Amino acid sequence: MNAFWIILTGALVATSCGLLGTFLILRKMAMVGDAISHAVLPGIVIAYLLSESRDVLPMLIGAAALGVLTTFMIEFLYQKARLQIDASIGITFTWLFAMGIILISLYAGQVDLDQDCVLYGEIAYVPLDLWITESGRSMGPRPVWILGGVLLLILLLIIVGYRGLKITTFNPEYAAAVGISTVFWHYLLMSAVSVTTVVAFESVGAILVVAFLIVPPATAYLLTEKLQQMLLLTVGLGLLTAVSGYYLAVWIDGSVAGAMAVTSGVFLLLAVLFSPSTGVLTQRFRSRYPLRVTETGK
């Protein structure tokens, strides 16, 4: 049963992160997830100081608020201060993370915060965190329920907002000319990324979240030429990664999150080598055969 819950958790995170990550990659903002994973620290400390408890909810709220603030800061530095996008991301998250460290050192006496246990969860412990109802019935692990809820919201966003996300990602200038608000869609996507990353860290740890945000979409990008297929393939790859990563961890008796992240990298490597259009080996193989001239279009 534990295996089932761990794989299900991995699959839920993979799907949510993969769907959002597809759009992040196409917007050349893949590292935003990594930035948020660091930048939420001050939010967690402040939530802890204000609520004076180690309850998860206030911390999630604090973290999510900082996640959104992170995307605002990045956007400000990029659009208004005219820095490059990667520089804007780097500046924002190091600065916010450092603020978090200062806060912790200032309130060292009161803050009994161990980042590892508060924020950066461990997927192997998911089955232990059970949701027990008032009547004492066990509903299964709590993170599975929360992550499932998040996934539903994201599916709703992607399905209903598909065209808005697509056009503002592909050609924001044209979208604006048609009267579609690029700012609205940007922040809608970024809020979804903030909430998802924060919720997912709490149960599976940062590395796995960042890996799922970037690696399966990047793999799918190499394999397809259509956005819809890229989204579906990303989900498929995420599920495959969750299952095979888990069994790799069992086999080597190592970290589950680590094994899943490594597996996603292996799939990426396979795509790099064998992608039908851009694969390194595919091209070498093809070049052995002489080319034939085909009729070009008008």
Added chain:
Amino acid sequence: MKTAIETHNLTVAYNRRPVLWDIDFQVPEGQLIGVLGPNGSGKTTLLKSVMGLVQPSSGYVRLFGQSLDEVRSRISYVPQRESVDWNFPISVREVALMGRYRKDKLLGRLSREDHRLADEALEKVGMLPFADRQIAQLSGGQQQRVFVARALAQQADLYLMDEPFAGVDAASEEAILTLLQDMKQAGKTVLIVHHDLHTAHQFFDWMVLLNTRLIKCGPTPAVFTTEYLRQAYGGQLTILSQVADLVKARDFPVRERSFKDQPK
């Protein structure tokens, strides 16, 4: 003639450096209008300020006598090709379909009619055989034609095109121009940023000559003169001698010739 676009004291600055200065002009409906000027003279910026993509420091724009928001659905914009990532996973047909996206029906489904109009637009620019290809697998000129198709699918009354002929071969340019002529006959207005002086005076009924300031706006014969072109392009000798030739050439009945006989 009714007025399609009018700007009043339009001034646009990037980082406090003016790129357009006190631009005041009107262009009529139902014409092919060329916007000409050297690199960096503010042609793209002019189109962007008409589309509300950059905020003017002063002045304003009226389209069909109304504000942009009131007539947005009647206006179609073809940005410069560099404005998108051509490796994006999207097919030619999907790009053309974007011409059917509307602010208020972004969430609903596209109708069969939308699909038909998109395909029809691709057909018109000769890109229908490529409809299912990813846009990365097109040549630069073909990509440009897809952009034109997207604008056509929009079924607008006023088209603003930023260098739609950049990298397009002579045959396709001719085909698109014939198309634009047809649209003009149907009462549409087409405003094009164009670079080639040799062809410009044959294509356009009306011209807007820019160099940060408005040099001259009016019917082609009134604008396309050595004097105004010198003001726009500066005193470079090579250009000027070419222009003198062109102006001379214009006195012959060039405009009667069909596009096929055009010297290229």
